[in-house]
Amino acid sequence: METLISKVLDPVDIQILDILQKTANISNAELGRRVNLSPPATHARIKRLETEGYINRQVAILNQEKLGFDLLCFIFINTDIHQAEQLEVLEQNLEAMTEVLECHCLTGEFDYLLKVANKDRRELEEFIRKLNKLGISRIQTSLVLREIKQSTVLPIL
């Protein structure tokens, strides 16, 4: 069974996407060499992949530890809000909090899962206090003891 991808992306596109999602700071010439294409052809493909929305953005991944974010945690929350508009507000508030790296709406016991970065216990406490003002009925916090894997690489190959 073939997926939708193959209808619009050929193997070279996939190769380019895979190289870029692992290291984006690579020259066109080098990328072209790896996929056996001239620099202009490579460049045109990247542009196409960008405009067609396959590449969202390019970012630098910073070193959490060196920047003092010792307290990564996952926070599971339930809300007692049921009105759609108020839920919208809650979600906008969660999104706007810079400590919140990720927020997912989940199936299962909890409504939302947050991934939160804080520098120390004091900051985390302050963050949870802010959370409690947003209409949260239940919070459960799990600290990250150790990172085993942290990646943004999708298995497209």
Add this chain to the structure above:
Amino acid sequence: METLISKVLDPVDIQILDILQKTANISNAELGRRVNLSPPATHARIKRLETEGYINRQVAILNQEKLGFDLLCFIFINTDIHQAEQLEVLEQNLEAMTEVLECHCLTGEFDYLLKVANKDRRELEEFIRKLNKLGISRIQTSLVLREIKQSTVLPIL
């Protein structure tokens, strides 16, 4: 109270890191303009930030949806392994699985939290079957219904 960061990174460094963690595909010249520095000075700072390990890497963030990864989920697992060496093997296996985007060792009810990307129900089932062969005593899966926020930006400002 001041953190350790300010002893080695000045405000311009922080500014550069913050711009790059939001958009890495920006020219030196443009970056220099934004932080009021000449291109060579900007470049030298980036190189320093890289060699000193503040910048881990630069990556392209791909569009999960467009690439067919409809089934993002969080999987909570417990293991019945207690020997250090065998745990090491388990962790190496988890890390090696390309569907596993993240793996964290956690406090609380579960030992590990996995963030997993799959294309469909069939792939997910296969993944869970693979997991079960690694010495897992308990698995709980939560599907992501909706992404409210997905970011790699640390609140360094």
Add this chain to the structure above:
DNA sequence: GCTGAAAGTATAAATTC
């Protein structure tokens, strides 16, 4: 850290396959 020049890249246009 700045300025200015040399080397290296990205990108557009013209050409070929």
Add this chain to the structure above:
DNA sequence: GAATTTATACTTTCAGC
């Protein structure tokens, strides 16, 4: 229709200051 080569503008990067 897509890739290559050629040509140009732009950026990075190395001196000297």
